[in-house]
Amino acid sequence: MEKIRVLLVEDDEYWKNNISDDLGKEDDISLAGVVSTKEDALSALQSIEVDIILMDINLTANNLDGIEIARELKRTGGSSSKIIMLTSLHQKEIVMQSFKQGAVNFITKSSYQDIIRAIREAYYNRSAIHPDAAEMLRTEIILSDLTPMEREIYDLKQQGYNKTQISELLYKSVNTIKSQLRSIRDKLRG
Incomplete structure (x- = not known):
């Protein structure tokens, strides 16, 4: 069985450990790497193949590094990996920027139990927008x-x-x- 290769981009030790443990329990998912900075993420994506990037939005202070990584990947075409944003943030502007920069899903850390399902859905091109972002996106479409x-x-x-x-x-x-x-x-x- 081919495994879904996931790169975890997260700076918080608690989340790194918990998400890594959860991913390690899945037979069809392989943790390809864990990095904590924008630079390490971009470097890792040049040297390892990953299917899904599970991306924290804030890696250093409030810099929105995860969105910057997605923007860089989109600009350069540097990765065909699908990005799932994982964050504590839920402001409308951040959700919208995440999707504009190429994220296929957006999950708040309070909904982390949905990560495994979201990874599988993204891998098989069946991403349902997580409820953490769905209502906001529907509203923005109407308001457009x-x-x-x-x-x-x-x-x-x-x-x-x-x-x-x-x-x-x-x-x-x-x-x-x-x-x-x-x-x-x-x-x-x-």
Whole structure:
């Protein structure tokens, strides 16, 4: 049986140990390597073949190194490996950047019990977007129909601003804001 070769890119010892142990228990998965830095990950990918990269997003402080690695691999075509982002972060911008840079899935560490299934799904090109990211992606797809101005107004409304406050912030009349909110509602209803 051919094994799924996984490179774990993780700097936290707790997660390195636990994920390595979990992967080691699977008959169809082989841990091809464990690295802790962006440089080590890029170097490893030049010397070993891997099918799946299980990538922590923050390797040093809050630098989003995992997204940088994915961006570099995408830019250079340096790897055909599929990337699954694994992180404690769940901000919309980080989820979106992960997928834009080539990740096939995004799992928060609080859902780490789903990693094995996600690895198999990615390997067999059947990646279902994990619930940690799915709702956010669906929302962003729907919101992509908004113009930049409508999106700005939508975001302000989501942050709790009322029509008057939005009009003051954007230097527009309240009637203009009302009109744009109506347009936003119409677009979001489909």
